[in-house]
Amino acid sequence: MSIARFWRETPRRYNLGGSKCTNCSTVYFPPRAVCPECTHHRQSIEKMVPFQLSGDGEVLSFTVVHDPAQGFEMQVPYVVALVETVEGPILTGQVVDVDPPEVRIGLQVHATFRKLREEGKAGVIHYGYKFAPTEEPSGPSPPRGSPAPIPAEPPSAQPRAPA
Ligand SMILES: [Zn+2]
Numbered sequence: 001m002s003i004a005r006f007w008r009e010t011p012r013r014y015n016l017g018g019s020k021c022t023n024c025s026t027v028y029f030p031p032r033a034v035c036p037e038c039t040h041h042r043q044s045i046e047k048m049v050p051f052q053l054s055g056d057g058e059v060l061s062f063t064v065v066h067d068p069a070q071g072f073e074m075q076v077p078y079v080v081a082l083v084e085t086v087e088g089p090i091l092t093g094q095v096v097d098v099d100p101p102e103v104r105i106g107l108q109v110h111a112t113f114r115k116l117r118e119e120g121k122a123g124v125i126h127y128g129y130k131f132a133p134t135e136e137p138s139g140p141s142p143p144r145g146s147p148a149p150i151p152a153e154p155p156s157a158q159p160r161a162p163a
Pocket of ligand 1: 021022023024025026035036037038
């Protein structure tokens with residue numbers, strides 16, 4: 001991608017500004033002018049509105065990269081994940097602020113605006129979104145889905161005396 005094109009697209013990438021079809025409520029990122037879900041009915045024409053993604057999502061799948069792309073040499077190993085946003089669109093991005101072994105499918109993440117890479121001595125810096133966990137990777141709290149503790153009350157099986 002050329003630098004000019006990158007910067008032209010940067011505000012959109014930074015803001016996670018997508019579009020939403022007001023006919024079927026499908027959200028798109030990057031934004032689309034028409035809704036493929038509705039196109040065959042011609043129902044999405046002039047039904048697309050700008051939509052701001054929250055940046056919240058969860059890891060759908062991921063890979064740990066040990067063989068860095070040019071410009072990423074200082075960061076290996078790093079994690080690249082497919083993140084399913086709460087609004088629906090699936091984004092690809094690096095997962096940061098977590099050790100690669102602690103990344104797992106279902107990890108709750110939030111998109112943050114970070115430096116992506118630096119190009120050579122000219123110091124051209126690309127920015128974009130990365131994903132950081134919004135939950136503690138480990139800790140004393142029980143894992144989600146564990147049953148709530150049962151109140152330690154005696155069973156109320158005592159027969160009542162007739163009034
Ligand atoms: Zn639609």
